[in-house]
Amino acid sequence: MDVALLPAVNLAIALLVAGGVVLLVGFKPEQVLTLLIKGAFGSQAGISYTLYYATTFVFTGLAVAVAFHGGLFNIGGEGQAMMGGLGTALVALSLADHLPAAVVLPLMVLAAMLFGMLWAAVPAALQAYRGSHVVITTIMFNFIASALLSYLLVNVLKEPGNMTVESRRFADSARLPGVHDALAWLGVEWPRTPLNLSVLLAVAASVAVWALLWHSRPGYRVRAVGFAPEAALYAGIRPKRQVMLAMALSGALAGLVGVNEIAGVHQRLLLDFVVGAGFAGIAVSLIGRSHPVGIVLASVLFGALYQGGAELAFEIPGFSRDMVFTLQGLIVLFSGAMAQVLAPALQRLHHALRPAAATQGAAHG
Amino acid sequence: MDEIALGSLLASTLRVATPLILCAMAGVLAERSGVIDLGLEGKMLLCAFATGAVGALTGSLPLALASALAVGLALSMLHAYACVSHRGDQVVLGVAITMTAAGLTVVLGIAWFKMGGQTPALPDSVRLSPLFNGAAPALSALPFIGPLLALGLLGHNALVYLSFVLVFAVWWLLFRTRFGLRLRAAGENPAMVDAAGVSVLTLRYQALALNGAVCSLAGAYLVLAQNPSFVPHMTAGRGYMALAAMIFGKWHPVGALWACLLFGFLDALSIRLQGLSLPVIGAVPVQAIQALPYVLTVVLLAGFIGRARAPKALGTPYVKER
Numbered sequence: 001m002d003v004a005l006l007p008a009v010n011l012a013i014a015l016l017v018a019g020g021v022v023l024l025v026g027f028k029p030e031q032v033l034t035l036l037i038k039g040a041f042g043s044q045a046g047i048s049y050t051l052y053y054a055t056t057f058v059f060t061g062l063a064v065a066v067a068f069h070g071g072l073f074n075i076g077g078e079g080q081a082m083m084g085g086l087g088t089a090l091v092a093l094s095l096a097d098h099l100p101a102a103v104v105l106p107l108m109v110l111a112a113m114l115f116g117m118l119w120a121a122v123p124a125a126l127q128a129y130r131g132s133h134v135v136i137t138t139i140m141f142n143f144i145a146s147a148l149l150s151y152l153l154v155n156v157l158k159e160p161g162n163m164t165v166e167s168r169r170f171a172d173s174a175r176l177p178g179v180h181d182a183l184a185w186l187g188v189e190w191p192r193t194p195l196n197l198s199v200l201l202a203v204a205a206s207v208a209v210w211a212l213l214w215h216s217r218p219g220y221r222v223r224a225v226g227f228a229p230e231a232a233l234y235a236g237i238r239p240k241r242q243v244m245l246a247m248a249l250s251g252a253l254a255g256l257v258g259v260n261e262i263a264g265v266h267q268r269l270l271l272d273f274v275v276g277a278g279f280a281g282i283a284v285s286l287i288g289r290s291h292p293v294g295i296v297l298a299s300v301l302f303g304a305l306y307q308g309g310a311e312l313a314f315e316i317p318g319f320s321r322d323m324v325f326t327l328q329g330l331i332v333l334f335s336g337a338m339a340q341v342l343a344p345a346l347q348r349l350h351h352a353l354r355p356a357a358a359t360q361g362a363a364h365g
Numbered sequence: 366m367d368e369i370a371l372g373s374l375l376a377s378t379l380r381v382a383t384p385l386i387l388c389a390m391a392g393v394l395a396e397r398s399g400v401i402d403l404g405l406e407g408k409m410l411l412c413a414f415a416t417g418a419v420g421a422l423t424g425s426l427p428l429a430l431a432s433a434l435a436v437g438l439a440l441s442m443l444h445a446y447a448c449v450s451h452r453g454d455q456v457v458l459g460v461a462i463t464m465t466a467a468g469l470t471v472v473l474g475i476a477w478f479k480m481g482g483q484t485p486a487l488p489d490s491v492r493l494s495p496l497f498n499g500a501a502p503a504l505s506a507l508p509f510i511g512p513l514l515a516l517g518l519l520g521h522n523a524l525v526y527l528s529f530v531l532v533f534a535v536w537w538l539l540f541r542t543r544f545g546l547r548l549r550a551a552g553e554n555p556a557m558v559d560a561a562g563v564s565v566l567t568l569r570y571q572a573l574a575l576n577g578a579v580c581s582l583a584g585a586y587l588v589l590a591q592n593p594s595f596v597p598h599m600t601a602g603r604g605y606m607a608l609a610a611m612i613f614g615k616w617h618p619v620g621a622l623w624a625c626l627l628f629g630f631l632d633a634l635s636i637r638l639q640g641l642s643l644p645v646i647g648a649v650p651v652q653a654i655q656a657l658p659y660v661l662t663v664v665l666l667a668g669f670i671g672r673a674r675a676p677k678a679l680g681t682p683y684v685k686e687r
Contacts, residue, residue, distance in 0.1 A: 021469065025476030073456050123663075132666035133675070135403070135456050136612060139605055140659040147656035155650060282460055318479065322471035329465025333447075337458035341451045 007335060009342060011287060014334040018327040027319060032312060039311025040304035046311070048179065048193035054296075054303030055195075055260045058202040060281025061299055062209050063254035065290040069213055070246025071226030076123060076138025077254040077278030079145030080116040084255025085262045086149060087115030089167055089269035092174035092262075093157070101173040108174060108263050109201070109256070116255020117248045119145060124247030128240040134247070142278070153271055167269040176263040196264030198256070202299075205253060206292040212249075222246045254278060276325065283328045286336040302328070368512045374633055375517030379525055380591070382629030384409070386528040387583035388607035389614070389621040390535045391576045395441075396616060397539060398572030399552035399565075399678040400448060403459025405580060406604025407466030408440045412584025414470040417484035417595025418477065420491045420588065429491055429589070433581040441577025442570075449569045452682035463604070471597045482597035484588075493522035493589045524586045531579065535618040548572050552676035555683040565683045583607070609662040615673050628658040 019029040040050045060077045067074035074080075091111040096104050123137035150165075157167040176197050180190040213219040224232040225242040233239055261273040284302055288294030309324035388405050395402040415436040420429035440462060447453040474482040497519045507514070539545035550558045551568040558565050583603075588595050610628055614620025635654035642648045665673050 021472065025472060075456075075460065126663070126667045130667040132663070132668070132673075136608070137663050137666060139403075140609060140663045143602060143605065143659045144656045144663075147652040147659075151650050151652035154652075279460065279464055282457070283464070286457070318475060320472045320475045320482070322468040322475075322482075325468030326465055326472055327468070329461055329463070329468055332457060332464055333461035337453040337455075337461050338447045338451065340453065341447065 006339070006343060006346060007287070007289065009346065010335040010339055011331065013342075014327065014330040017330050017334070018323070021326060022323065027316065032316075032319070032323075035312050035315055036305070036308030038308075039315070040308035043191075045191040045193055046307060048191065048195040049307040049310075050300065050303040051179075051199055052193060052195040052260070052265075052303070053306040054299040055199045055202045056257050056277045057280055057284045057299035057302045058206060058296060059253050059256040059260065060277050061284030061288060061295040062205055062281075062292065063250045063278075064281045064285035065288070065292075065295060066209060066213070066222075066253060067246050067250040068285060068290050069226045070222045070242055070250075071229065072124075072127070072243065072246055072250075073135050074120065074138055074247065074250045074254075075135055075278075075282070076120060076141050076251075077257075077281045078274055078276070079138070079142035079278070080119045080251040080254035081257035081274045081278055082145045082149050083119040083251075084112035084116040084258030085269060085273055086152065086258070087111035087113075087255065088258040088262045089157070089170075092170040093167060093269075096171035096174035099173060101175070104173050105176060105263070108176075109259050112255040112258040112263075113252035114255070116251040116253070116258070118251070120247045120251025120254070121244065124244050124251075127247075128243040134243075149269075150271060153269060157269060165271050169268050170263075174263060175267060176259065178264070194265040196260065198260035198264045201256060201259060203296075205256065206296050209249075209253070210292040218245060254281070280328060282336070283332045286332060286339075368510075369516065370637075372513045372516030374630075374637065375513065376520055377633040377636075378626065378630045379517070379521060380629075381632045382625045383525045383528045384583045384586045384591070384603055385607045385610055385625040385628060386532060386622055387524075387579055387586060388604055389611045389625055390528075390531055390618060391580035391583065392608055392611040393535060393539075393614075393616060393618050393621055394548075394572050394579065395444075395576040396611065396679055397552045397676055398548045398569045399555060399676055399681070399683070400444070400569055400573060401455040401459065401680045402444070402576060403456055403608070404440070404444060404462030404604075405459075405583075405607055406600055406602065407459075407463030408437060408577065408580045409584040409587070409604050410463075410466040410470055410598070410600045411440060412437045412581040413587045413599060414466075414474065414484075414584075414595050415581075416585040416588040417487070418473070420487045421478070421485045421594070424488050424491060426491045426493075426589075429487075430581075430585055433585040434578060437577035437579075437581030437584070438574060439577075441573040441580075444577075445570045445573040448682065449566055449573070452684070455680055455682075467598060470595070474595065474597065484595040486593040487588065491589065492593065493524060495520050496523050496526065522590050524582065524590060527582070529622075531582075532618050532622045535579075539618065544571075549676070551683075552678055555678050559683070559685060565685075569683075606658055609658055612673055612675075613658075613662050613665055616676060631655075631657055 022029045022032050040046055063077050064074055088108045088111055091108045119141060123134050123141055126132045126137050127134040153165050158165060159168045179195045180192050182197060183190040213223060221237045222242045222245055224237055225239045229239055257277055262269060266273060280302060284295055284298045288298035305324045309321045312319050313321040388409055392402050392405055412433040415432040416429045419432040444458060447458050448455045471482040474484060478484050539549060547558060547563050548568050551565050555565040587599055592599060606628055610624035611621045613624035631654050635651045638649055639651050
């Protein structure tokens with residue numbers, strides 16, 4: 001019951017409170033919900049947008065989860081994703097004019113991971129070797145990343161004469177093909193959307209994280225340190241290295257957001273392409289119980305909320321897309337910070353119902 | 366730089382520093398009792414919204430302040446209920462409050478005022494005006510020191526001065542009263558407080574109530590003094606900067622005050638240095654100065670300049686049975 005019932009109840013409370021807010025601002029929750037589902041899953045384009053948003057959330061959600069299993073709270077997904085985008089863009093801007101896509105694209109992915117990794121490695125090293133808390137330093141690094149990106153864009157990467165703060169457009173070989181392109185090669189017609197091949201990268205990342213954390217020695221060590229640092233130390237595992245490893249992986253995953261957004265969609269470096277995805281990753285990881293399968297499901301849920309929310313803002317005048325951000329915050333509140341508030345009550349209910357539900361209970365384990 | 370420029374630099378330093386000071390005091394109160402507050406940003410934003418909304422609707426300053434106070438206290442009690450009573454993760458709660466606040470203020474703002482999330486501009490009767498209006502012209506006549514005093518120190522509203530009084534009050538409360546001693550003990554060694562027969566839970570609830578009250582002033586300041594109305598996301602990271610200042614000040618009210626003044630000064634300076642070329646170093650990028658508070662805090666945390674030591678029990682919920 002701890003695995004399924006409590007999270008479900010918490011999620012339901014968050015949705016109920018969000019429904020209350022919807023009522024409060026004068027809309028009908030059932031109408032909002034219908035339109036939201038229709039917007040997110042009702043058409044090929046809707047599904048594609050949902051999956052495009054979900055791709056970004058898989059990366060940031062996995063980033064939070066990997067750090068979490070190492071006993072660390074990485075709030076720096078935002079900054080690491082920005083750096084990932086910077087890495088992607090730097091490779092694209094310097095190499096794409098001379099090299100074919102087959103060389104440039106893998107390099108862009110690697111650069112995204114490397115930049116994200118390095119940006120997470122500094123707070124990790126400060127935590128491991130200097131004892132400063134990773135939560136605070138990663139927050140600080142978000143702001144530093146934002147300032148650095150802004151400096152580079154304004155003073156170095158901006159095209160002269162261009163008024164908007166963005167880099168020049170990449171050459172074609174730095175474009176990660178969209179899913180509609182890939183399906184067109186296979187002869188399937190699909191509407192043109194931002195959904196790109198990064199979605200496959202997200203699936204691969206989920207499988208890799210699962211294999212690494214639960215089926216490899218380094219992953220076991222990371223989890224051991226996260227679960228019981230003293231016991232891990234006693235067993236001969238060096239905690240400092242595991243902190244470095246967990247954060248480096250976490251940063252690399254967050255950096256991949258840059259591939260989805262910069263290489264897959266925008267084709268140029270922008271100032272605010274991350275827009276809260278790093279924080280959304282916290283919510284995704286919490287609902288997904290920090291497990292890759294849960295994270296993929298939670299990412300699709302959040303992707304649907306983002307896409308449905310955008311559609312809603314379009315369909316109902318006066319409805320703000322920020323409702324989705326509110327719900328996201330409420331989910332972190334009820335499924336994260338207040339996750340155990342209802343546990344005693346549910347436990348009592350469970351015991352009270354036990355004689356009646358003995359056969360059913362056995363089936364649930 | 367002449368005295369007028371110096372005076373206005375001092376003035377904008379104080380203006381920028383005030384919400385940071387108030388917010389940092391809120392942080393000091395919570396964290397000294399052992400409760401992490403990463404929700405300062407969100408609390409401040411929701412309080413600012415309450416001030417803006419109620420101020421615009423009623424046209425009354427006391428009501429606007431009271432609503433900010435009510436929202437601040439409500440959020441702090443939520444904080445206490447989740448993290449002190451139910452031992453929820455304090456970091457996650459802070460993130461939750463900040464995320465919810467960022468979305469909710471826009472949703473409510475758009476629904477209620479239909480101005481893209483802004484509230485209508487507050488009437489002058491609600492906004493705070495400079496406290497010593499009469500003194501400024503009289504002082505300006507003095508050579509050199511006159512403009513500095515008139516522009517820099519005396520042209521402010523009551524909340525600016527109150528924030529300095531509050532620093533002293535928080536210091537006095539924490540370090541000169543029995544309650545403060547217990548509050549700090551709850552943040553360092555809660556088991557000892559418990560053994561002495563004092564409730565750790567009650568102390569932390571009280572600390573958070575104070576935290577909410579002080580934080581509501583920070584939010585109210587943004588709407589009553591800085592901006593004529595509430596604007597979405599108007600806190601713009603100030604809560605986190607206050608958090609950095611609190612750490613930079615080593616969890617001490619006076620230290621935090623100096624850090625806030627330094628950060629405020631850097632902010633005021635970065636606006637003035639824009640496009641200017643300095644003699645030796647050349648043009649300083651604005652972004653470098655803006656990032657400096659965070660860089661300095663990281664460097665301090667890493668132990669390269671002094672040592673910032675957090676309260677020992679910070680972030681650990683108290684379990685009585687141990």
